[in-house]
Amino acid sequence: MSFYFDVIKTQGNARAGVLHTLHGAIETPVFAPVGTQATVKTVPPRDLEDMGARLVLANTYHLHLRPGDELVRDLGGLHRFMAWPHPVLTDSGGFQVFSLAQISRIDDDGVTFRSHIDGSLHRLTPESSMQIQENLGADIIMCFDQCANPTDRAILETSVARTNAWAVRCREAHPDDTQQALFGIVQGGIYEDLRGQSAAFLQTLDFPGYAIGGLAVGETKEQMCRTLDFTLPILPDDKPRYLMGVGEPDDLAQAILRGVDIFDCVMPTRVARHGAALTPDGRINMRNLQHARDENPVDETCDCYCCRRFTRAYIRHLLKAEEILGYYLLSVHNIRFLIKHVQAMRAAIVGGDLSEYVNAFLQRYLQLA
Numbered sequence: 159m160s161f162y163f164d165v166i167k168t169q170g171n172a173r174a175g176v177l178h179t180l181h182g183a184i185e186t187p188v189f190a191p192v193g194t195q196a197t198v199k200t201v202p203p204r205d206l207e208d209m210g211a212r213l214v215l216a217n218t219y220h221l222h223l224r225p226g227d228e229l230v231r232d233l234g235g236l237h238r239f240m241a242w243p244h245p246v247l248t249d250s251g252g253f254q255v256f257s258l259a260q261i262s263r264i265d266d267d268g269v270t271f272r273s274h275i276d277g278s279l280h281r282l283t284p285e286s287s288m289q290i291q292e293n294l295g296a297d298i299i300m301c302f303d304q305c306a307n308p309t310d311r312a313i314l315e316t317s318v319a320r321t322n323a324w325a326v327r328c329r330e331a332h333p334d335d336t337q338q339a340l341f342g343i344v345q346g347g348i349y350e351d352l353r354g355q356s357a358a359f360l361q362t363l364d365f366p367g368y369a370i371g372g373l374a375v376g377e378t379k380e381q382m383c384r385t386l387d388f389t390l391p392i393l394p395d396d397k398p399r400y401l402m403g404v405g406e407p408d409d410l411a412q413a414i415l416r417g418v419d420i421f422d423c424v425m426p427t428r429v430a431r432h433g434a435a436l437t438p439d440g441r442i443n444m445r446n447l448q449h450a451r452d453e454n455p456v457d458e459t460c461d462c463y464c465c466r467r468f469t470r471a472y473i474r475h476l477l478k479a480e481e482i483l484g485y486y487l488l489s490v491h492n493i494r495f496l497i498k499h500v501q502a503m504r505a506a507i508v509g510g511d512l513s514e515y516v517n518a519f520l521q522r523y524l525q526l527a
């Protein structure tokens with residue numbers, strides 16, 4: 159079997175594992191940088207490898223519209239197209255359709271929408287999402303789901319029912335996980351009974367992994383933690399669990415503590431382009447005047463190229479001058495910061511001192527007294 163998951167060590171609910179795919183093994187917990195347009199913005203694959211990145215997410219919606227998934231298929235699939243030989247995950251396109259596109263019709267069969275690029279009309283269904291993701295060729299692909307406001311119960315009830323029905327059609331369209339493993343997505347917002355219905359139904363379809371969708375989209379951190387508290391225990395122990403779109407350092411700590419294995423988030427590269435750096439003492443704005451003559455690295459505890467070679471003063475200058483090198487260096491640092499953070503938690507799970515690590519990290523990162 160080319161896709162399988164081994165749990166190596168547990169501590170409380172947290173797990174250290176290894177996820178095996180056709181394009182290599184991934185140590186979990188793992189943080190996946192996001193390559194929306196088949197590129198992690200400004201960061202070449204060589205640097206991602208150096209930083210220890212092993213899984214990259216690419217967006218189905220964007221690549222379907224441009225350059226087109228059939229073109230990517232004809233050129234050998236995403237790994238070859240983006241020159242990334244390691245594992246790739248694609249989302250289903252659902253999240254972007256509901257957040258970016260102008261929706262003209264949503265019904266039980268699928269969604270008709272206008273492209274945010276040129277206004278052209280497109281239709282996405284569970285079957286077409288599977289076809290597009292098969293063309294793109296990622297190692298992990300996702301069921302087409304309907305994401306909804308996590309606190310709007312009436313809409314969530316429809317979204318869970320629809321996501322369940324669509325999961326059946328995705329499974330029928332993609333019954334074999336040998337080349338590409340199809341994950342189900344648990345919806346239900348912050349409601350325990352809806353998450354329960356969704357998780358129980360999806361498990362009847364026996365997916366090789368399960369994602370928790372519809373979080374980090376406006377609910378409070380307490381609501382997210384509570385939702386993880388009642389959702390993770392009802393997912394199978396021997397399958398990987400993926401928390402979609404979550405990447406804040408404190409959220410990673412809380413979620414790993416509760417048993418999540420896979421994460422993705424655009425945050426590290428998005429905030430880098432706004433001049434923000436992640437540090438053990440919280441997020442800092444590198445454009446601030448206080449860094450103008452500071453010869454220290456962005457983060458003295460970090461081993462990335464940005465922190466080994468450059469001063470805060472120089473990074474600030476690059477950002478003020480809107481030089482691309484500034485966005486690149488901060489993206490490298492922010493991605494490495496999250497990967498190192500997750501690697502440290504994995505080591506702590508194996509070493510048996512995860513809660514000490516998490517408490518010390520949160521104390522300092524959130525500046526709690």
Ligand SMILES: [Zn+2]
Nearest residue numbers: 460462465491
């Ligand atoms: Zn760094």
